[in-house]
Amino acid sequence: MLSPIRKANFYLSSFGFFKVPFIWLSRPKIISLDENKVEVIIPLRRRTKNHLNSMYFGVLAVGADVAGGFMAMGKAQQRGKRISLAFKSVKGEFLKRPEADVLFTCNDGKLIDEMLDEAIATGERVNKAVTITATCPSLHGDEPMAVFELTLSIKQSKR
Template sequence: MLSPIQKANIYLRLFGFFKVPLIWLCSPKIRVLNQEQVVISMPLKRRTKNHLNSMYFGALSVGADVAGGFMAMSKAQQRGEKVSLAFKEVEGRFFKRPEGEVHFVCNDGKLIDKMLDETLSTGERVNKPVSIIALCPSLNGDEPMAEFTLTLSLKKMA
């Protein structure tokens, strides 16, 4: 029997392979998924690093995308609803070079619940900023390597 995290990782791999191959190529893995938080890890490997042997900013953006979007997808599926999900705006601040596996943390579960409640009740598109922090725990503990703010856009599908 598979755990919920194992099932979520299988879904993420299949979604990446069939829908967004760049996600699949970066090999993100869900470490924590609950009602309030998601933690995604991404290995530093040939496909994700830059010429300075740190994580390429494009790979960091993929990790932030997955951390911000997966929780919303998961919550909509738990409710048995189909929701159109997109990001309308991205802001990133980079503090240090992540030279190891990066963990992307999003603690906006309650905000995403409110967004889903609103779009499911009104049918209108809802846009709100979600925050993602990129950490490199093996080298820098809880010190942020980067912070992302992504404007998540949700709309109930007809």
């Protein structure tokens, strides 16, 4: 039997391969997942770095997308509900060049629970900002390389 993290990574890889190939090409891996926090790492490789040997900003956006969106999808699946999920806006503050593997952390589990409760109760679309912090633990510890604020938009699906 697969552990919850292995199941999550299998689902993420399958979703990327079949639905969003750029996620699959970036090879994100979930390393921690609980009710309040998700941590996703993307390795710095030839495909993910730019001409300055730091992580390409498009890949940083993929990491933020996965960290913010995976928690919402996982929580909806735990409740047995299908949701429509999208990001309506993104704000990114790039603080330092990430020159190693990047860890994306989202600590907004409670906010996402509240959003799901509201979306299920009202049947309406709910939009709120989630925060994702990107760090390079191997080089800079917990010092942020980038901070993203993504407006998560969820609605319960009819089917």
